[in-house]
Amino acid sequence: xxxxxxxxxxxxxxxxxxxxxxxxxxxxxxxxxxxxxxxxxxxxxxxxxxxxxxxxxxxxxxxxxxxxxxxxxxxxxxxxxxxxxxxxxxxxxxxxxxxxxxxxxxxxxxxxxxxxxxxxxxxxxxxxxxxxxxxxxxxxxxxxxxxxxxxxxxxxxxxxxxxxxxxxxxxxxxxxxxxxxxxx
Amino acid sequence: xxxxxxxxxxxxxxxxxxxxxxxxxxxxxxxxxxxxxxxxxxxxxxxxxxxxxxxxxxxxxxxxxxxxxxxxxxxxxxxxxxxxxxxxxxxxxxxxxxxxxxxxxxxxxxxxxxxxxxxxxxxxxxxxxxxxxxxxxxxxxxxxxxxxxxxxxxxxxxxxxxxxxxxxxxxxxxxxxxxxxxxxxxxxxxxxxxxxxxxxxxxxxxxxxxxxxxxxxxxxxxxxxxxxxxxxxxxxxxxxxxxxxxxxx
Numbered sequence: 001x002x003x004x005x006x007x008x009x010x011x012x013x014x015x016x017x018x019x020x021x022x023x024x025x026x027x028x029x030x031x032x033x034x035x036x037x038x039x040x041x042x043x044x045x046x047x048x049x050x051x052x053x054x055x056x057x058x059x060x061x062x063x064x065x066x067x068x069x070x071x072x073x074x075x076x077x078x079x080x081x082x083x084x085x086x087x088x089x090x091x092x093x094x095x096x097x098x099x100x101x102x103x104x105x106x107x108x109x110x111x112x113x114x115x116x117x118x119x120x121x122x123x124x125x126x127x128x129x130x131x132x133x134x135x136x137x138x139x140x141x142x143x144x145x146x147x148x149x150x151x152x153x154x155x156x157x158x159x160x161x162x163x164x165x166x167x168x169x170x171x172x173x174x175x176x177x178x179x180x181x182x183x184x
Numbered sequence: 185x186x187x188x189x190x191x192x193x194x195x196x197x198x199x200x201x202x203x204x205x206x207x208x209x210x211x212x213x214x215x216x217x218x219x220x221x222x223x224x225x226x227x228x229x230x231x232x233x234x235x236x237x238x239x240x241x242x243x244x245x246x247x248x249x250x251x252x253x254x255x256x257x258x259x260x261x262x263x264x265x266x267x268x269x270x271x272x273x274x275x276x277x278x279x280x281x282x283x284x285x286x287x288x289x290x291x292x293x294x295x296x297x298x299x300x301x302x303x304x305x306x307x308x309x310x311x312x313x314x315x316x317x318x319x320x321x322x323x324x325x326x327x328x329x330x331x332x333x334x335x336x337x338x339x340x341x342x343x344x345x346x347x348x349x350x351x352x353x354x355x356x357x358x359x360x361x362x363x364x365x366x367x368x369x370x371x372x373x374x375x376x377x378x379x380x381x382x383x384x385x386x387x388x389x390x391x392x393x394x395x396x397x398x399x400x401x402x403x404x405x406x407x408x409x410x411x412x413x414x415x416x417x418x419x420x421x422x423x424x425x426x427x428x429x430x431x432x433x
Contacts, residue, residue: 024257032249042249053260123246144241149208168202169234176237 005069014058020060020101024053030146031077037141038081040130046082068156074148074156078138128178136171139164193220194227201227206233 003011005023012019031052035045055076063072129140142148142156150168154161190198192263197220202215203209226336 020261021254021257024260025253028251028253030247037244050256050260053256054264057260057264092394121240121246122243125240129241129244140241144205144238147242150203150206161314162199165202166199168206169198172202172234173204175241176233179237179240 002120006065009060009065009069011061013063020057020083020129023056027073031073034074034141034146035081037129037145038078038137039084045086048077048084051080052076069158071152071156074142078156082134124179128175132171132174136174138166139167140171140175165168190226194224197221197224197227198230201231201234204231205238 003022005026008019008023008026012023029057032045035048035052036042037097039045039048052073058072059072059076063069067075129137132140138157139153142153143150149154150161150164154164159162197217199211200213200217204214204221209217221231
C-alpha cells in the first residue's frame with residue numbers, strides 16, 4: 001500500500017532521504033498539469049513546478065498538518081500561477097486570436113500539449129479555458145481536470161462551497177458562450 | 185433566459201446545477217433538482233448545455249512530459265542545499281525574482297536620469313536628487329567680432345553630453361547596485377511605490393532641465409545682443425574718427 005502524503009512528510013521530517021523523492025514522483029505531473037492549464041505555457045509551467053517543489057522542500061520541515069498536504073501544495077501552485085496571471089491573460093488573448101484565425105499549430109507548439117485527436121477542437125477548448133477570468137479558471141481546472149470535489153476546492157481556495165459552485169456555473173456559462181462563438 | 189426573469193424556484197435550482205453536472209449532489213437534493221428540471225424547459229435546456237460544455241472540456245487532454253521525476257527531485261534537493269542563502273524563505277525567493285524583472289525598468293529610469301545629468305542618492309532608504317545644470321559651467325565665449333562663437337558653444341554642449349556618459353557613469357552604476365540591493369528586500373507594493381517615485385523623479389528632472397536650458401538660452405541671447413551693441417558702438421566710434429582723418433589729408 002502506498003504511503004499517504006502525510007506519512008511521507010513525517011518520514012522526511014525524520015530524515016528519510018527517499019521521502020521527498022517519493023513526493024515528487026507522486027506530485028510532479030499534477031503540479032505540471034495544473035500550472036500548464038493556468039498559465040498556458042509549458043516552459044513557464046515547468047518554472048512554476050520547480051518553484052513549487054523548492055517551496056515545498058523548504059516548507060516541509062515546518063509542515064504541521066493543519067491542512068492536508070494536497071491542499072497545501074495546490075495552494076502553493078495557485079499562488080505561484082497568480083503571480084504570473086498577467087502573462088496568462090496576454091497569452092489567452094493571443095490563443096483566442098490564433099484559434100479564430102486558424103493559423104497552423106501555434107497553440108500546440110507553444111504549450112506542448114499532446115492532443116491526439118480532433119486537434120483543432122482541443123485548441124479551441126484550451127483557448128477558451130485560458131481566457132476565463134482567474135477565479136473561474138481556477139475552479140474549472142481543479143474540478144474538470146483534477147477531479148477535485150467542490151468541498152476540497154473550497155478548502156484550497158479558502159472560500160465557501162457555495163462560492164465555488166457559483167464560480168463553476170459561471171465558468172461553464174462563459175465557456176459555453178465562448179465555445180459557441182469560436183465554433184461559428 | 186435572462187437570469188432576472190427566473191422564478192425563485194429556478195434561481196434556487198440553478199445554483200445547484202454545477203453539482204448535478206458533476207454528480208456531487210446528495211440523493212435528496214439531487215432528486216428535487218431532477219424533478220424540477222423535468223418540468224422546467226428552461227432549466228432542462230440549461231442543464232443540457234452545461235453538460236455539453238463539460239463534455240467539450242474533456243477534449244483538452246492532459247499534458248504529459250517524459251522527464252524523470254527522481255532526477256527532478258535530486259535537482260531540487262541539490263539546489264536547496266547548494267544555495268541556502270538564495271532561498272531562505274519562499275516569500276524572499278519570489279521577491280528576488282520580481283526584483284530581477286523590475287530592475288530592468290529601474291535601470292532604464294536611472295540611465296535616463298544619468299543622461300539628464302541628475303545625481304540620485306538612494307542611500308539610507310531615501311531618494312535624493314541633485315541636478316547638474318548647464319548654468320554651472322563657464323560662460324561660452326564670443327567670436328572676435330563680438331558675436332557668439334558657435335564652435336565654442338558646440339564644444340561646451342559636447343562637454344555636457346560627455347559628463348553624462350563618462351563622469352556620471354560610475355555614480356550611475358553605484359546607484360544601480362544600491363537600488364538592486366534594496367529591491368531584493370522589497371515587497372511588490374513597495375517596489376511599485378519606488379518605481380512611481382523614480383518616474384516622478386524623471387518628470388522633475390526633465391522639467392528642471394528644460395527650465396535651466398531656457399534660462400541659459402536667454403542669458404546667451406542677452407550676451408549676444410550686448411556684444412552686438414558694443415560692436416556697433418566701436419564702429420560708430422571709428423566713423424567719428426575717420427572723417428577727421430580724411431579731412432586732415
